[in-house]
Amino acid sequence: xxxxxxxxxxxxxxxxxxxxxxxxxxLLRTFDVFAGDREQRTSPSGVFPPINVTHDADRFYVRAxxxxxxxxxxxxxxxxxxxxxxxxxxxxxxxxxVSYHRKERPEGTFNRTLTLxxxxxxxxxDARYADGILTLxxxxxxxxxxxxxxxxx
Amino acid sequence: xxxxxxxxxxxxxxTLTSVPEQTRPGPxxxxxxxxxxxxxxxxxxxxxxxxxxxxxxIDLRENVLxxxxxxxxxxxxxxxxxxxxxxxxxxxxxxxxETIDQAKIDAKLADGVLRLExxxxxxxxxxxxxxxxx
Numbered sequence: 001x002x003x004x005x006x007x008x009x010x011x012x013x014x015x016x017x018x019x020x021x022x023x024x025x026x027l028l029r030t031f032d033v034f035a036g037d038r039e040q041r042t043s044p045s046g047v048f049p050p051i052n053v054t055h056d057a058d059r060f061y062v063r064a065x066x067x068x069x070x071x072x073x074x075x076x077x078x079x080x081x082x083x084x085x086x087x088x089x090x091x092x093x094x095x096x097x098v099s100y101h102r103k104e105r106p107e108g109t110f111n112r113t114l115t116l117x118x119x120x121x122x123x124x125x126d127a128r129y130a131d132g133i134l135t136l137x138x139x140x141x142x143x144x145x146x147x148x149x150x151x152x153x
Numbered sequence: 154x155x156x157x158x159x160x161x162x163x164x165x166x167x168t169l170t171s172v173p174e175q176t177r178p179g180p181x182x183x184x185x186x187x188x189x190x191x192x193x194x195x196x197x198x199x200x201x202x203x204x205x206x207x208x209x210x211i212d213l214r215e216n217v218l219x220x221x222x223x224x225x226x227x228x229x230x231x232x233x234x235x236x237x238x239x240x241x242x243x244x245x246x247x248x249x250x251e252t253i254d255q256a257k258i259d260a261k262l263a264d265g266v267l268r269l270e271x272x273x274x275x276x277x278x279x280x281x282x283x284x285x286x287x
Contacts, residue, residue: 050238054231061231065202065238067265091198097191104185105200117234132202132265 048110049085049134058145060116060138067132068105074129076136078122083138086111118144180241184220184267188247192279195253195271201243202265211260211269218247220267252276 049064064085066074074087091107119141126137187198197218201209204222212219226240252274259270 047237052227052236052238053234054227055234056231060234061227063227065265067200067202069264091187094189094196095191098189098196101188101190103187103189105187105198106185114235129264131205132200 047112048106049112051085051112051114053114053116055140058140060120060136060140062114062134062136062138064112064134064136065132066129066134069129069132069134071129074127074134076125076127078120078125078138080122081116081119082113083116083120083136084111084113085134085136120144180239181244182241184222184243184245186245192273194273195249197247197267197269197271199243199245199267199269200265201262201267203240204243204262204265204267206262209260209262209267211258213249213253213255213258213271216249216253218249218269218271220245220269222267 049066051065052063054061054063062083062085066087066089068091069087069089073089074085077084077086086109088109089107091105116138120138121141124139128135128137184199184201186200187196189196197220199220201222201224203224208224209222210220212221220243222243224240224243249271253271254274257272259272261268
């Protein structure tokens with residue numbers, strides 16, 4: 001399961017006083033609850049990749065966090081108001097004589113399907129991959145756009 | 154103070170100061186890392202999607218390696234439909250056991266993955282000792 005983890009957490013190789021550390025984290029979490037302004041926004045189910053969807057008058061923007069993925073390994077499909085992103089993330093093998101201290105970065109295949117609030121123009125979708133973020137620009141379908149109606153007097 | 158308890162104190166201090174002190178509001182994330190070691194170097198790979206090279210800071214002093222990166226938010230003229238990740242700061246700090254040749258550190262950032270090569274100092278590299286008879 002792939003989840004992005006938020007601080008506070010233990011950053012060093014050694015873990016002194018684990019109970020104390022746990023207590024400190026619990027306390028901080030309690031304060032967060034009282035503060036109220038920090039919503040838990042990271043996807044709680046641990047789906048991969050995390051996706052943000054925004055829109056303006058003409059387009060939807062779908063952004064997915066996909067660090068270290070080869071663009072040719074990504075497959076994007078769209079039909080009416082449904083969009084699916086699937087692909088594979090592979091971590092290249094390092095040369096033979098290495099010993100690992102940490103191995104946290106996930107690899108494997110993923111597949112996510114989103115249903116957008118209105119139909120999109122599947123022929124004019126634009127996909128870009130930069131700095132580990134996949135950005136899809138999806139124009140809203142012409143028939144789904146709101147129309148301005150002039151009131152006659 | 155005994156030697157042992159002093160080490161404990163240092164450790165505690167490190168734990169307490171290891172959470173970043175924020176100068177800007179926003180969440181702080183812990184990037185997933187792979188760390189491996191060969192005879193000659195330690196390599197750190199960190200997932201930091203959305204980070205551009207000029208937003209990344211790497212700091213190594215007294216064997217403490219700190220990686221900080223800031224991610225800028227999406228344009229403000231868009232309305233949220235679904236939000237699963239936020240702009241914020243990536244932060245992670247490690248204590249390195251080996252002696253690193255600071256002059257030869259190499260950092261590469263490609264497709265949101267940082268690759269940090271930390272070559273060991275000549276004297277810290279393991280040596281094969283041949284045993285002579287006689």
